[in-house]
Amino acid sequence: MKQRVVTAVVALLIFLPLLYFGGLPFDILVVAMALIAMAEFLIMKKKLLVSFEALLSFLAIISVLVPVFWADFLTQDTLGGSFYFVALLMLLYTVLSKNRFSFDDAGVLLLGALYAGLGFRFMILARAESLWMMLYALLIVWVTDSGAYLIGRKLGKNKLAPHISPNKTWEGSVGGTLSAVVLVGIYLFFVQNYVPQAFAYNYQTMLLLTALFSIGGQLGDLIESAFKRYYGVKDSGKILPGHGGILDRFDSLLFVLPLMHFTGLI
Incomplete structure (x- = not known):
């Protein structure tokens, strides 16, 4: 630890x-x-x-x-x-x-x-x-991961993908996305009030996109878990002691950022 x-x-x-x-x-x-x-x-x-x-x-x-x-x-x-x-x-x-x-x-x-x-x-x-855009992407990933872990630990019963990532649950997944919508929604509220041009869409649309990106981030995590399991490795690398490799740390973000591009944010 x-x-x-x-x-x-x-x-x-x-x-x-x-x-x-x-x-x-x-x-x-x-x-x-x-x-x-x-x-x-x-x-x-x-x-x-x-x-x-x-x-x-x-x-x-x-x-x-x-x-x-x-x-x-x-x-x-x-x-x-x-x-x-x-x-x-x-x-x-x-x-x-x-x-x-x-x-x-x-x-x-x-x-x-x-x-x-x-x-x-x-x-x-x-x-x-913009810095606001990059912070938005990072917050989605961080809040989703933390919310999924905490809520899944407390309420998780139904496995999400047991053959790929046995610790993940549907309850944790839904909880992670709801956490992102609420907490990142607060971030969006303040940014859009003080920096109106920071995002291309209105507040309600950004909340819907936040939910989409949160789900996308979890899919990115599962994809990396799938190929690590296929290759029989626990971590993609060892450059970050205790955390694994670069792919381990950025798996969700590597899915969220393209989705942000495809939806016209970047």
């Missing part, structure tokens, strides 16, 4: 100031986290981090991320082309490696690059939109 607390304090001391100031330092932090997330996919696949497939994997996720802030002169078509070019190289490598690196390996790593790369890409875009 002590280790978890120390890690959380140190991580927040690094993350929160960079989040507050935004700009290039925060963007670089996000890129670093994305690269670590890609490394976690490679490790779960039992691939060396100093290998040609690892290099291609890092290039794949960078091709999704970097044009957001370092090469904004690139068009969306060019961005898609750069990722696809790396994908073709990865497929070619299946031939050159004589299937030591297989089509299945390429599929997993490319999907991982899209999943983590686009999730962290939208984190950069959310902070570029």
Whole structure:
């Protein structure tokens, strides 16, 4: 427990100031986290981090991320082309490696690059939109997780996904979403009163979207639990002692941020 607390304090001391100031330092932090997330996919696949497939994997996720802030002169078509070019190289490598690196390996790593790369890409875009927007996303995840844990512990009886995450319950899930709607709703009320232009929609619409994002965050958590169970690992990584890896800590947010993009907030 002590280790978890120390890690959380140190991580927040690094993350929160960079989040507050935004700009290039925060963007670089996000890129670093994305690269670590890609490394976690490679490790779960039992691939060396100093290998040609690892290099291609890092290039794949960078091709999704970097044009957001370092090469904004690139068009969306060019961005898609750069990722696809790396994908073709990865497929070619299946031939050159004589299937030591297989089509299945390429599929997993490319999907991982899209999943983590686009999730962290939208984190950069959310902070570029405003600090209020990024805090909104973080609060949804934090309040949902805490509410689901506390309410599930007290009232939970019906398992949500016993074969994937046996400790989660329907009661906790519903409680987490209701907690998010109430507590994040208070945040929205004050922000929309003092910074009316912070969000594109009215208060009632934002409450409905908050419920949607809260559910989406829980789905993101379950997705990560599913692939960890498939690969037989407890945590995606060990970079955060007591907390696991980057994917462990940002699994919900990697689902919430794209949903915010698709609904027109970022």
